[in-house]
Amino acid sequence: MSVILNKCNEYDIVRLEKIFEEAFAELGGIENYISQGTKVLLKANLLMKSDPDSAVVTNPVFVAALTRVVERAGGVVTVADSPGGFYSEKILKNLYTACGYNLIPEMCGAKLNYDASFKKEVYKIGDEVFPFTFITPFFENDIVISVAKLKTHGFTTYTGAVKNLFGLVPGTYKAEYHMRFPDVNVFSDMLVRLCSAAKPTLSFIDGIVGMEGAGPSGGTPRKVGVVIASDNPHHADMVASKIIGLKPEQVPTLGSAINMGICPCSTDEIEIKGNIEEFVINDYKQAIGGMGSMLNNPLLKKASNxxxxxxxxxxxxxxxxxxxxxxxxxxxxxxxxxxxxxxxxxxxxxxxxxxxxxxxxxxxxxxxxxxx
Ligand code: SF4
Ligand code: SF4
Missing domain, CATH: 3.30.70.20 (Alpha-Beta Plaits)
Known part of the structure; x- marks a missing residue:
């Protein structure tokens, strides 16, 4: 099974633990991913200081429930992200407090990352090599799990499992990537390569309450009522974006992955546990800036300036x-x-x-x- 959909309408830690346990079972058994002592990096979406109820960040209860399940299988969990802007121990501390993540260690055994160091490595992706600068916890853990938030995005139209991994790039380095890749489609090619370099073992998307409208931070919370789990971040994103009313060609990271031959063109080609139609929201408000669809239309592309x-x-x-x-x-x-x-x-x-x-x-x- 590639993508598991579960209905969930509230951030109830016990209910979420059950959902994650079932998802791991559907994905072949948690023992295939985690054994005694496996160091697991949960890469949450902690974009900025924000109350979890505003749906900007992955909800801390979602992260804590997943941690509990991973810990029962023997995993040792670190939660990390690099928000936009400066990246320091003090900034991380304030971020965790504002986002309710300071309460995570009270709910489970996860460690919050305070190490603001980073390192550059070169990754072979296909026949080419690409350098990426990642935060230190990425190198110190055995596996990475993308624990994303379901949101619209003014630049990339949608953000989920793949875009979430951009937070492995330390704060101010993100600006460098934006300058090097100002075109959204080229930027998305970079994101897909970054995802290939980071190799997330699993992806979970917090779609219990997503963000619609002016995402990823200025939009409105919208109840979607879904938890998405997958062993393939592109499949997870293909399903999540369909749920919020987007076609693959409107999501530049999906377009890039399809062009690179690492993602099918439609959810019809993805093995899904759960009825996707039950979750689809046709009137989900999209971000105005989302340019994916515009740049794929030759006429609009010409006029885009x-x-x-x-x-x-x-x-x-x-x-x-x-x-x-x-x-x-x-x-x-x-x-x-x-x-x-x-x-x-x-x-x-x-x-x-x-x-x-x-x-x-x-x-x-x-x-x-x-x-x-
Ligand atoms: S949209 Fe323009 S003004 Fe705003 S951060 Fe990007 S480059 Fe700067
Ligand atoms: S636009 Fe926002 S980020 Fe910029 S100075 Fe005003 S409040 Fe601060």
Missing amino acids: YIAPRPVFIGSKCVKCGECVRCCPADAITIGKKKPNIDKKKCIRCFCCQELCPKKAVDIKRISFYLG
């Missing part, structure tokens, strides 16, 4: 904290008198400013008259 979505700052919400300035890989933002200003010639439309604004003061708008 003119109709491409852009970040727009909302003065009434902005508190001038400067987070957008710090995270902008293109150095395109300056703080003005009333709100931040963007140098439109420099902006590469990565939407990191929208992603990391703590006040939801950055909107993504399609500006039809924009001439750059």
Whole structure:
């Protein structure tokens, strides 16, 4: 079995433990993945300081329940992520507290990572080699499990099992990747290669409450009621994106994986336990900035410089904290008198400013008259 779907409407740790136990059984038995002493990195989505109820981060109860199941099989769990922006022990501490992750060690035996070091390695993927810089816990654990959140995304349309692994790249290094790969399809090729380098053994997607609209941080929580488990991150994403009403061609990471021949073109070719149609939400609100579908349409692609979505700052919400300035890989933002200003010639439309604004003061708008 490749993808397991389970209905779950609340963050109940006991119910979730049962779901994870059943998922492992369907995936061939937990003993095939974890034995006594296996060091397991749970790569959660901890994008930014955020209350778990706002659906920006993987819910801490979801992570704790999975940890309990892994521990019973003998696994030793570390929970880690690198949020956007600076990456330090202090930032991680504040992040865990804001996201409720400080409570995880009270619910299970998981260790939270406070080590902000990282290392560069070269990975052979197919016939080519690619260097990636990853946070230290990635190298110190035997296996990685992607524990993602089901969300829309202003740049990559959707974020789930594969995009979640971008958090293995330490904070400010993410900006470097955005600068090197400003086109969403090329960026997605990079994400798929990064996923091949990270080789997640399993993927779990927290879709109990997902995010719709202006994801990955400015959207609205939406009850989806699903827990997705898979031994293939692309299959997990193919199923999850269908559930929120997206076609594979609208999700650039799926497009990249399909082009690379490592993902089928449709869920029809994926072995699924559970009725996917039972979970599909046809009116799920998508992120305005999602460009996957636009760039796959030749006519719209030609016009993309003119109709491409852009970040727009909302003065009434902005508190001038400067987070957008710090995270902008293109150095395109300056703080003005009333709100931040963007140098439109420099902006590469990565939407990191929208992603990391703590006040939801950055909107993504399609500006039809924009001439750059
Ligand atoms: S737009 Fe957001 S991140 Fe930027 S200064 Fe204002 S509140 Fe801070
Ligand atoms: S202004 Fe925003 S969208 Fe433009 S490059 Fe900077 S962070 Fe990315």
